[in-house]
Amino acid sequence: MPTDPSKLTRIFSSPKEINDRVDEVLINGLKSQFPIEGRNFKLEVSNLRAEPKLFSHEDEKKAILESRSLTYPIKAHIKLIDKTTGKVVDENPEFTLMDSFYLTNKHTILYKGNNYNVANQLQLLPGVYTRIDNVGGLETHFNTGSGRSFKVELDPRTNLFTITPDGTSSKIPIAPLLIHVFKVNEGIVSKYIPLQVWKDNVTATMGKDDRFISDIYRKMVSTSKQDSSASMNKMCIQIEDAMLNSKLSEKTTSITLGKGFPGVSGETLLLAMKNLVKVHTGERREDNRDSLQFKRVQNLPDFLITRFAKEHQVVKQIKTKIARELDRIDTESPSLKGSLVPKPFNKFLSGYLMDSHLVATPQETNPIESIENVAKVTVLGPGEGGISSPRGVPVGARDIDPSHLGIIDPSRTPESSHAGIDQRFTITARRDNIGNLYARVLDDKGKICFLSVQEMMNHTIGFPSQKRSGMVQAQIKGELGTCNASEVDYWLADVSDMYTITTNLVPFLNSNHPGRLTMAGKAIPQALSLVNREEPLVQTTDKNGLSFVKMLGKVTGTVTPVDGVVEKVSNTSVTIKDPNNKKIVVKAIKNLPFNMKGFHDDETPLVKEGDSITRGDLLFDNNYSKNGVLAIGKNLNVAYIPWKGYNHEDGLVISKRISDQLSSHHAYKVDYEINNDSVLKKSLIMRYFPGKLTREQLNKLDDRGFAKVGEIVSKGDPIFAVLEHREPTPEDKMLGRLHKSLINPYKLVVEEWLHDENGKVVDANTDTKQVRFILRSVKLLEIGDKLTGLHGNKGIVSLILPDGKMPYNKETGEPYDILLNPASVTSRVNLGQLMETIAAKIAKKTGKPYLIHNFSKDSNVQNLKKELEDLGISDTDEIVDPDTNKTLGKVLAGPQYFIKLYKTSDQNWSARNTGGYDANFQPIKGGEEGSKSIGYMEMLGLLGSNARKNLKEIATIKSESNQEYWDLFLQGQPLPKPKTTFVTNKFFNYLTGAGIKTVTKDGKIRAMPLTDRDIINISHGRLKNPLMLNSKNLGPDKGGLFDPSITGGIEGKKWSHYTLAEPIPNPLMERPIKTILGLSTKDYEDIVYGRVGVKKEKKDYLLYDTDTGEKIRTLSTTLNE
16 A cells, blocks of 8 residues: 655655754664763763754855864753762753754755765665575575574585575584474475475484584574583574574565564574575576665664664763763762763764765765765665675676666666666655655556555556556566556656656656766766856756756755845845845855865845745855756757867867857865964065065965965965974084074975966965865866766867857858767767757747656657747758868757866876886876876777877886886987786786686687696796795705795795695686586585595496495596596
8 A cells, every 4th residue: 555655754855854853863862871870870861952053154154164063962951860869969951962963955964164975875674585696506695683694505416405604604504403493393394395305404414413503503692692511402492592583574574485574483494495496496586685675775864873772882982981970970079060071972973974984075066966965875884784895796786676666766876886886866765764665656546655665566557658548668566568558556656756866857868878877967966167157948847847957946046035025135145024024134155165176156136126035936046057047057059060080989179169158167175284383474484485485476475374365366376375393404403503594494385276277265264273265266168178968978178169160050150169970979879969959949949948858758859850840940050161161061950058077177187207116016196196097998099099009008118117118218229129017927927826827829818727737847846845944044945935946035936836745626627527527516525625535436436435435426427438
């Protein structure tokens, strides 16, 4: 049955909703920690409450400038009670236990001047999941909520079931556990698995039950409860108790086992064994543990609840510290004042922000990133119920799953190693109070309701924007397909419900390759604020026709908090008279810095005096909006035509006029920490470092050496220039003997403005130890800058042409703004951008934005063709080459929305003159200061240009330290041929050491196992003894590990060998040997470790028990044939 929406919470909750929930969790968590007792006194609390503050944007900016946090107190009435008498000896009704963090309008926590956000996390629910592992083995994983998790495995060759506790490699037979702990007999077992299979398991462990029960006891029972002298019976009782008390989810076990279990019982194990047999025989599918049916989402309040419930280490430390403070209170005159440290629990929340892997510092190039991050969800989170690293997430777990429908965006994920690991919730996703997820749907009467993931998977869900008759597309009990409309149980409420914010901004997204949607989702949050921005001509909408860019314009803008009439308007504030005749002044947000690259600046009012406004109406346009609409780009007049190779692949050719209009706003933070050595006197700089700074540069600094607010700085100008005391060097001391004026007691610390464009100091804090400057600049578009459309169609500006050199429209004579290669559209399967161009052409003709509800048209192409025909316009223009004045024919042309990305050319280059090298002779220090590696795409580009010599030079000479080569180069001497790099040789030596022989033939490297003969051939001699150095002269012992003639000495430059006491197979040949001889993994291990022997009897090979000499079985092999 659908769930009542009032019992669910939106993933995209408001900051206030999240703040209230965090406060509730903190209050309940703090309450659970009391009373705290010392030897003589105990501390009790009552009347816990949060006292929230409503911080303004000015408060936020000030906190950023001063590197402070935005917090408000959680207070309590605390009572100090004498444990002997039970009387209250002191109390404080206004004691602050801790500070709670205020969530800004960007959904970020402002801590010590930086914004942080907390990702959601998907956790696997406790349950029992059967699957085929990465190497084809059959296993059922018991993921328990408490106690030790474990897996039950089935070896189909031997029919043996084993149990392996997590964190161990032990495979313990399960039969003794079932027989002795859960009292299972043949009659019970035969209801679940074939009786012969059970008999095989009983036979395999006969006489060894005590040993196996002891193994299970040591690994499954908590060490604090173990008894080294426990009898067999006691061990069985404790094992049963540990397993029954391990927590399983009845919801998940009812799906995977057909029955709900709160803990692990004998029946739970038998049903798991039954599932393993059925998966092996093909009667049952493996469980999809990556389905959202088996997951729950956890967010900041949930993580805090867990920290309190499990008494995290920080909580224990705080309580221990308070108990110590109670012990120091004087029993004669007990008093709380001066005894308890104020805000003792502050470290609980601040420690979480600093320690958690789920807390990140967003780039914040524009406000979309912070809003979208509210819906960020990951499966990572070591120590917090998540997977420890991306390597631990199998490829299958990264795939799009049917259970994601309406809950997780199928395209919004990174392109990096975190693909499929970090994802985004859809705009309408919901959750309940324990983290179960819900999707928004319509019932057969058209009423909006919410279904859990399990309900979605058990019903037929029709896709939206289809006729409700005939055959329709649907998800039928978790499988995509078609069915009659009458068979549909529920319909997705809207196409936009399948995507997150950024994906919903892409017009005609159903005509694009999904990979390009991924790129678009990544690019949009990286868009810079443009000086000459425009609202898009083509805008996506929900099914009600509400434009997403309008919604975001309101969410990211400054709005009125009340209904009323506008009385006064300026660029800095709007005064409103509310219905009670009270005047409300709403200040414009000015130069509010984001974390790294962006800022918010309200520019022009959207209201005028006398306007009647409603609560939530926009008051100002900011640097990310135009006319109240989100505007992060510009509509450029595009022609799809190749242009002399300059727009090949990712290349973009643009006009000079439009390059000037694509100037972008940039913001920078510059910090300096005043320390004990700092000397803040500009006059001393002129005395001790004359000529270091010009008079003009010094005039831009105040008396302390800090740039003045409002000053314009050019490249090389100081943002601050301060002196710091320094220790005199030996040279200084020698000069000082001649004259004290020859010793300079200071060093000059200068932070220069290093950008080509001028910057302006718009704000500064120089009153505290943490000095911070905020600077802004306007950067022109240059060759090498990156632009992208809304379709992931990113490119690099390769040529800026004067307007007179740009191809122009024959009919109007107007030059085009940008030239795109038509091949880039088909190669990327990005047809949506063509449709946007045509739709924008229609919008320009009609004079109003073209609104598109994605997926709503039967055919985007036919619909656009009809609209072009109705308006009497063509999708193509006749284009003229200005150099030849020849007509180039008709070309698809029209406006398209482009955004400028923060990856500008001045950030994307690096040159290396000198630098260090590591032990492998590889250049060290990456990032902006170090060397750059050639990536896969760059390699393909060089190959495509037949630059093979460049590639060889990069892979050999430039890839490592080659001092001899560069010395000859500088001297103009003949250069030696490139040689194999140290790292390459090291790699091949690693392979040889691992028993792999490599042979290069016909340009290919062939790998095969090393044989004994190969080892003898490369060896310089046999090691005869384990000696190393002679104690008399510290020289190497002959025939020992450091014998220069055998091993090459201490450096070990030569291969050597030693004779094994008993031959063993090459580990690389394990799988071929097992396959050829028909050995199971257990058989192979038993032979290798000597538990089982092999002997030849006539033409057959027999396996026998080395202890008893009894024959086990004959190997079925064709080796002798």
